[in-house]
Amino acid sequence: MAADAPATAAPSVPAHGWRSSKLPDMKLMMWIFLASDIMFFGTLIGTYLIYKGRSLTGPYPQDVLDIPLTTVSTFVLLMSSFLMVIALDALKRNDIGKFRLWTFGVAFFGAIFLGFQVYEFNHFVDLGLTLQGNLFGTTFYVLTGTHGVHVAIGVLWLLSIVVASYVRPWTSKDATNLEVAGLYWHFVDVVWIVIFTLVYLVDFVPGAGG
Amino acid sequence: MSSEHDTHESHGIRGYVIVALILAVITYVEFAIIEYEIAWLGPGAILFWLIALSLAKFVMVIAYFMHLKDDDATYTGFFTSGMVIGFGTFVAFTFLMTLPASLPEIRQAALTVSQPAHGEAEGDGYGGGYGGGISEETRAAIESDGYSRPLSDVLREGPPKDQTLRVTPPAAASDGWTVALSTPAFGAARAEAAPAGDEAPAPAEAAPAPTDAEPAPDEAAQATEVASFDPAAAEAAYTANCASCHQANGAGLPGAFPPLAEHFPTLVASDAGRTYVISSLLYGLQGEIEVQGMTYAGVMPAWGYLGDDVLANTLNHAATAWGNEALLADDFTPFTPEEVAAQRDGGLTAADVYELRNALDLP
Structure with missing residues (x-):
């Protein structure tokens, strides 16, 4: 580390800076972050699955989970991903109005998803499922709660982009900024795809007995 | 599409719409499988299709919405390594957590093996908890517990009725491991031991060594009362x-x-x-x-x-x-x-x- 510092300051370095990659830094950083984040979620999902069926008392997954409701919220999140690519496409074509509209749409859909989750959590607590009550509650809330925090961060990020585009008008040159936010957003969507199947649907496979 | 050279060129709205439609249909199919309790597919088949369908959605979002399909392979490399490490952690974790539970006899036998009371733990350090850490020394000691039985038999059957198998680590580096079968009704530990060295153990050595936490006088007092x-x-x-x-x-x-x-x-x-x-x-x-x-x-x-x-x-x-x-x-x-x-x-x-x-x- 220490040996690198003088090397980058050496006069032999070209004026445009010393680069090991031609890839945009922000985008590369985001993919590296996503690689670490998928390990994080992998561990949480793994923990959920390992403790699955080991709760000593209820409520059990079949008692509380609501498949039709969660299907709707899953659909909302999937469609927000669609809006995200449309927004990026618009920005690349310098269609700033559409870019703002769709980016706001993504944040709006994300907020709807969060609304579903807040409703769901409230409802589950009413049914007796708490963070400390049993293993299902602990692993379920930690996993879906962490995902919800990711969604919330994404919503704030996208809203800040919409605001920023008014402060300093964005052009197609800013596409990488939006693309990186989009990568994050799609990733959050992808994680939910896995959670929806492994946490929600699998518990209701007929004849499998949870 | 794979012929595109410029990674900044989009697929066009049409491609995205098609992908979004497929994602929506898959989600509906997943929902329908569960909601309408498709009974003509067995539970195993349903599980397979649910996971396969979600995997398909996963790959489509990453490949098309995140443009990984046409983007630089470096990104794919990073993300794939993350997935592999994450999944590997999950597999290793599952293995560690479920193996002892599925082998209750081994776990139970291993639990009666005392942890080394001093210094660094022998073996892999899992001795007391999950039964994976029977060191070679302990193994040798148990194998010569006076019954001339292989270790697998000892572990499968557990100690004889009403007796507790105790393995005591050496108190000093020069001592051997002690294996004792104690009978609760008589209190005293019966030595069946074999030290790692050549010398036969003195009777006093075979008794479990008192630990720091519990001074010897207390123990003696309890034993009489x-x-x-x-x-x-x-x-x-x-x-x-x-x-x-x-x-x-x-x-x-x-x-x-x-x-x-x-x-x-x-x-x-x-x-x-x-x-x-x-x-x-x-x-x-x-x-x-x-x-x-x-x-x-x-x-x-x-x-x-x-x-x-x-x-x-x-x-x-x-x-x-x-x-x-x-x-x-x-x-x-x-x-x-x-x-x-x-x-x-x-x-x-x-x-x-x-x-x-x-x-x-x-x-």
């Missing part, structure tokens, strides 16, 4: 199974795990209380309780898979250690494996035990 169980075996059983939550000093963890010190004697003052503590070991306990003014919402797991002698030993340690012995009723008699065995037919749940606790109005 309550002669019908082996305090060292009781402590070993407690240390292996209970101490991680209730702590080695019996104080528990405030708010998480209730204390046993100064509390356990009040539980076992009556016969009903004795039944309750045995039941809580066999079937677990679930529910909010209050001990010494502090509320505990925790969960006591069921320990029924442990042997009657091990369970009786843990109870006897809790009853007599940490000064509890002085608080016991005069007519207290130690728990016996038979007393534990008698509660095994109860068929209670952790919630039943909780109700039993409330019904008895225990402190």
Whole structure:
């Protein structure tokens, strides 16, 4: 580390800076972050699955989970991903109005998803499922709660982009900024795809007995 | 599409719409499989299709919406390594967590092997917890336990009835491992030992070495007053199974795990209380309780898979250690494996035990 510092300051370095990659830094950083984040979620999902069926008392997954409701919220999140690519496409074509509209749409859909989750959590607590009550509650809330925090961060990020585009008008040159936010957003969507199947649907496979 | 050279060129709205439609249809199909209880597919097939469909969605979002399909391979490399490491962690974790549970005999046998009391743990350091850490030395010691049986037999059958297999690590580097079969009814440990060196063990060496936490005089005093169980075996059983939550000093963890010190004697003052503590070991306990003014919402797991002698030993340690012995009723008699065995037919749940606790109005 220490040996690198003088090397980058050496006069032999070209004026445009010393680069090991031609890839945009922000985008590369985001993919590296996503690689670490998928390990994080992998561990949480793994923990959920390992403790699955080991709760000593209820409520059990079949008692509380609501498949039709969660299907709707899953659909909302999937469609927000669609809006995200449309927004990026618009920005690349310098269609700033559409870019703002769709980016706001993504944040709006994300907020709807969060609304579903807040409703769901409230409802589950009413049914007796708490963070400390049993293993299902602990692993379920930690996993879906962490995902919800990711969604919330994404919503704030996208809203800040919409605001920023008014402060300093964005052009197609800013596409990488939006693309990186989009990568994050799609990733959050992808994680939910896995959670929806492994946490929600699998518990209701007929004849499998949870 | 793969012929695109410029990574900044989009697929066009049309491609995105098609992908979004496919994602929506897959989500509906997943929902329909569950909601309409498709019974003509077996549970295994349904599970397969649910996972396959979600995998398809996963790949489509990453490939098309995140443009990984046409983007630089470096990104794919990073993301794929993350997925592989994440999945590998999950597999290793699952293996560690489920292997001991699926091999209860090995786990139970391994739990009676004491942890080395000094310095660095031998083997892989998993000795007391999950049964993976029987070192070569211990293995050799057990194999020469005087019965000339292979280790696998010892582990499968467990110690002879009413006896506890104890393996004591060497107290000094020059000593050998000690294997003793203690009979609770007689208290004294019977040495069947084989040291790693050439010398035969002196009888005194075969007795379990007192640990730092429990001075020898105390142990001797206990042995004379309550002669019908082996305090060292009781402590070993407690240390292996209970101490991680209730702590080695019996104080528990405030708010998480209730204390046993100064509390356990009040539980076992009556016969009903004795039944309750045995039941809580066999079937677990679930529910909010209050001990010494502090509320505990925790969960006591069921320990029924442990042997009657091990369970009786843990109870006897809790009853007599940490000064509890002085608080016991005069007519207290130690728990016996038979007393534990008698509660095994109860068929209670952790919630039943909780109700039993409330019904008895225990402190």
